[in-house]
Amino acid sequence: MEQLLERRVGVLLKANPGLAEAADLQKAILACVYGVAAPTRPIVLPVQRARDKLEGGVPLLHNEDVYLDPGFVQDVFGRLVNLLRSRPETADASASVADAAYEHRLHVEHVVAEAFVNHPEHLEAVAMQAGVDVDLLATLAQLSARPILKAYAEQLRPALERGQWSQGYCPICGAWPGLAELRGAELFRHFRCLRCAADWTATRLSCPFCGNDDYDTLGYLQIEGERRFRVDICRRCGGYVKAGNAFDPAPAEILALDDLASVHLDLAAIEREHTRPPEPGFRLELVGGEDELDDDD
Numbered sequence: 001m002e003q004l005l006e007r008r009v010g011v012l013l014k015a016n017p018g019l020a021e022a023a024d025l026q027k028a029i030l031a032c033v034y035g036v037a038a039p040t041r042p043i044v045l046p047v048q049r050a051r052d053k054l055e056g057g058v059p060l061l062h063n064e065d066v067y068l069d070p071g072f073v074q075d076v077f078g079r080l081v082n083l084l085r086s087r088p089e090t091a092d093a094s095a096s097v098a099d100a101a102y103e104h105r106l107h108v109e110h111v112v113a114e115a116f117v118n119h120p121e122h123l124e125a126v127a128m129q130a131g132v133d134v135d136l137l138a139t140l141a142q143l144s145a146r147p148i149l150k151a152y153a154e155q156l157r158p159a160l161e162r163g164q165w166s167q168g169y170c171p172i173c174g175a176w177p178g179l180a181e182l183r184g185a186e187l188f189r190h191f192r193c194l195r196c197a198a199d200w201t202a203t204r205l206s207c208p209f210c211g212n213d214d215y216d217t218l219g220y221l222q223i224e225g226e227r228r229f230r231v232d233i234c235r236r237c238g239g240y241v242k243a244g245n246a247f248d249p250a251p252a253e254i255l256a257l258d259d260l261a262s263v264h265l266d267l268a269a270i271e272r273e274h275t276r277p278p279e280p281g282f283r284l285e286l287v288g289g290e291d292e293l294d295d296d297d
């Protein structure tokens with residue numbers, strides 16, 4: 001994986017030399033997030049339950065008994081905080097987060113659990129109460145939750161074949177797709193989740209956000225000089241998703257780099273007044289609620 005990551009970074013910097021600093025930071029973040037596999041516990045999901053969920057548009061993690069290892073969560077969160085404290089532009093805000101955790105004004109396990117179930121308004125409330133930067137705390141919490149989400153997505157991957165999924169949001173965690181991969185000679189469209197790295201098929205002409213499949217109100221933006229990525233747009237809801245050619249499903253680390261490599265397409269879409277929904281596609285709830293995610297009983 002390290003060699004593949006270095007090759008992709010090299011390709012990225014050859015095309016976009018100005019992203020050198022951002023690429024270095026992204027590599028350091030990926031090392032913090034995916035450097036150690038997240039411990040999980042098996043989720044018992046009978047075939048019929050999985051089928052009913054998928055065909056009912058319910059992500060597989062919803063209402064399941066999920067375990068977040070407290071030591072793992074604190075380690076990943078702490079490494080990310082230390083990384084950002086070493087950078088001048090985030091040093092003060094990151095130090096404030098570290099102080100709030102040390103003084104028990106925020107509890108790391110709780111904020112990562114809120115990120116796991118993707119309840120941004122809860123994270124905002126915690127940040128305001130603790131007196132720390134809202135966006136920074138949300139970023140730290142979401143990044144810390146990613147390796148655990150990825151581990152459960154890998155565990156539940158076989159269950160995805162037990163039913164038909166027809167929603168635009170992730171069949172594992174309920175997030176909207178961050179990227180679309182166009183694979184093979186036929187350029188079959190696969191959505192990818194940037195939270196858990198799940199992979200699900202989609203029709204060539206459809207909007208994941210509003211379900212629009214009207215050819216006349218769907219389209220794409222092709223940026224001059226960009227050979228790999230484009231932006232699929234919906235003129236009905238104004239949503240967009242970036243799409244790029246791929247031979248095989250990209251691992252989570254490469255997905256993060258692809259998202260960075262195509263950031264100019266986000267800017268192009270936003271300039272044309274296209275947006276992405278601020279709320280998740282589906283709000284997860286878990287057995288016991290997020291306060292009990294790290295319960296070892």
